[in-house]
Amino acid sequence: MVQNRALVFSAVPDGLPVAGKHMQVQATEFDDAAQPPAGGFTAKTIYASLDPYLRLRLVAPDKPRPGFEPLPAGSIIPNTVIARIIKSDNAALPPNTVVIGMAPIQEYISVTGEQAFQFSPLQNPANVDLKLFLGPLGMPGLAAYAGLYEVAKPRTGETIFVSGASGAVGQLVGQIAKQAGLRVIGAAGSDEKVRLLTDVFKFDGAFNHRDGDARAHLERLAPGGIDIYYDNVGGELLDVAIDAMKPLGRIVACGQSSQYNALPSQQYGIRNTWQMPGKRITWRGMNIFDDGLGDKYRAVHQEKVGQWISDGTMQAVFSETKSIEEAPAGLADLFAGKNVGKAVIHFGEQ
Template sequence: MPSNTSVIYLAHPHEFPVVGEHFAAKTNKDFNPVLKDGEILVRNLVFSLDPYMRGKMRDASKASYSAAFEIGKPLDARGVAEVIESKNSKYPVGSIIHAFVGWEEYTVLPDLPTTRIIPDARESKLPLSSYVGVLGMPGLTAYASLKDIGKPKAGETIFISAASGAVGQLAGQLAKAWGLTTIGSAGSDEKVDYLLKEVGFDHAFNYKKRSTHEALKELAPKGIDIYFENVGGETLEAALDHLNTHGRIIACGMISQYNTRQPYGVKNLMNVVSKRLTIRGFIVADFHEQYFEDFYRDVKALLVNKKIVYRVDEAKGVAAAPEAFVGMLNGKNFGKQVVHVADL
């Protein structure tokens, strides 16, 4: 068995994680696992990096919806992998699976309900990254939350922050297809051009050059009906001022607040009362049973028929994962951040 390079969790960060201090790539040159009944050994091909993982960088005594990373162990992520050794008849050697894998080249997996075979992965023309992006957790996040919380109606206006990211770019295309006017914010002129020229947003702006308040005042003179929240802080504050009565806030994430000891205090929450707003957070697992089949069928058809675009930012190799993760938290990624580990 060859060596196995993994990213090991070293310490809990209080602000932005630092490569080498909080996590680092290490190589085990004596990797020779012996499988127990029910286990499989997989060769990881691609895995996902997502903002929610920052919340896993904490002491395990702090309860949350997702288990904390363990100090001294590899970090984990949703990934696509090839089964290369199996003691589980459900996953024969050669199967391509979607599973929670380590940030590493090889992972030993127990029999978990979150593991599933991707039946057409070898034959499909879709890149493997699709199964951890547009057809994976970020895609379901956009599709289900927009339907269930946003309750979009043709003719309404939606504002999406972090609109060129893993969730935002699909949410915008779905909203547009369902008859909404779409407004997106992003952190560079290049990302704004992508939103306007490729993704098909009606309006987009660079929040680093123009305040969200001023942009929405011009681009949505009659207000917004839905805010797809990915950022928090001042962006949320501006959206609250521009939401119409009975507006809906899909609270997907608040990445501006993940790496600070001094969270921003939103000052205009009285809008929630006076405008009778709905603001609802969620975890994507909330929607899996109700929406996954429809989501996978609908979005895969759109993707195969080139009715939607989906940009991926791919880091090369396990050792590149820590820097890519920190870059994503700083908004340096362009599209869905993944790590390419090996070719199929």
């Protein structure tokens, strides 16, 4: 028997979740000598992803957020994990295979034959750091690529504005847009993050939306207006972007992280949607699992982003929680916007 520590949703928060109160580490025993489930496998977790959307599941069962099933209090929080198989009863997934899939965030996982289809062997011919498959080579990278090309439909020379630009998706959107020949402006929540945008990700301009008037910042950096707004945060910055939008502009609604912790009565109300008909703005929400998004762009995303990482033209920054014991604090920091880059938990070996 070994200890199996897990990240548990322990109580429903009213606002911003607090580590140790709303998310806790709890331990059970795991029989590492036991045979695997029929048709399934047991595995040791290497990395787990932490993502803003998880906040939409940490709610009361009678107050669901559209498109997200509430997670019962007391449950282990699930998300995408990378794990190494220990024992297997599945010929397609033999021992020592590194797999990626959806599972409870804990040190050891036991996957039944019915659940095994959710996992696939990780293809890593370039032998890159595994956490890249939770960032640019994973769902955030696919969301950035598919959202930009399918929803925003960029054209060379256009100007794109990206909010939450140092986060898991935002940092990649900006760099992919640069590859497409766009002028890229980013907004982030600290001076440190702004420097990251311009110095590491090579955005053409960036500003701290918590420092001064965001509308004035955007007007200074994009005096001719913007063609595309890739929205990761919602709230006031969406108002600002609509004001700056050129005719026939496009808005990609990928996330609304500034509103996830707010009660319905406290959420920001957009005030200038009256401009959308006159400017003929297209505003589309996206879910990477929709037909014609992730499935359409998965192969080209892997090819292009893999190439850019290999040749150094794309950079990836991570906010890495070093152990499961620190996971509640890591998730709380993500919800509070304190992370810099893609948030992951590292359980140990590659």
